[in-house]
Amino acid sequence: MLLALGACGTGDEEQAVSDLQLVGVDFELNSIILTNGGTDDLTTRDIWIYQDGEAFMLDIFRIEPRDVILFSVRELGLLDPSGGEIAVYEGSDFDDETTMLDYVAWGSGGHDRLETASAGGEWAQEGTVDVEAGTIVLLRPDPLFNGPDAWEQSDVIP
Template sequence: MKNLFKTLIVVLALTTTVDSFSQIRITGVDPNQNLVFIRNYGTTTVDITNHILSSKLTNFTVGSMTVIAGNPSALGSMQTAWVQGGSLDAAGADLALYVPGTTDFNNTSNLLDFVQWKSGGHGREAVAVNKGIWTAGDFVCGNPTYTYNGNGGTVDYGVSHWNGTGCTTSIDEANGGEKLTIYPNPAKDVLNVTIASNVAVLSYRLINILGEVVLESNQNYSNEKLSLDISSLPKGQYAFVVNTVSEVITKKVLITQ
């Protein structure tokens, strides 16, 4: 029970609570303890007991699981239910969330959320890829608890919004303030960067969630506007990292090609 309490504290602390999209989402998974965290990002109370979870093609309802915390039968706005049950493979598996009454698990309209850990290609991955909420082969690295750090928004899907213990697949934003302005964001073909007059840029890099540098420059800039061609880059979340004479500034960038 002590470990269960620690897991609850970690997931509740890492779950963001600032969006109003009407969605039920998976916000944490600990396969070592068969624990699942489900959050209501909508504005009204929802009964999620008949929502269906699927892991490695084995299906079970939320209502069939043991309630550890929260109220799945009346899950309020921005509340999280903590349930335990099913059989989750800690060595590598998926977890998909479906609407109540689902019989056709290949129908993307029935799929609400998806995550997989340790390795790719599990269970309902193909359905999630077809729906556009996951990329084939992606998985959350590290160890449990696997935690969602998005806002429940329509673009906050995919491995870039999940972290494992000892391994980070999301891109964190740090520093910068108004020293660096990036727009539009999300971006499609061109990313504009405006540099404040009091900032001397030594170099910049655009990095994907795998840590690969996809754009870079070692030219010095100050009080300038840059227009970067990103038309050839795949959609996803990136980090724009700028080295200045005094600090490193990191900005999140979402590309939507």
């Protein structure tokens, strides 16, 4: 499932993806929220989503600057609010911190990419986001910051 909140296309051009940012995890919809934080269009060519030893490649879409897109991650199983992680990669070398574009870890357990994220600068602090009962969505209001303190919890979908 793809929900685009802004313009979206299937651009065939090769674009830099370093501005692709993970800004939300929706436990209720089993989805993640990505945005283009740059000033140029980018494509999701060879973008992989990783969780707990499972990964899948996103379909190819063009994302314009500041567009926000909701991607289903059902291929990875259910997102568990009690503990887990999402890593976004360019390419499928999941042990290479230079290919990790963004990361979030929450709760306890299921954090096998935490060390890679810290080594690559995608997770700035020790620890994970604490998730309280009833949390539906984790949001990162300012994608320039990372680590547990950069994420907020919500019991409503924005």
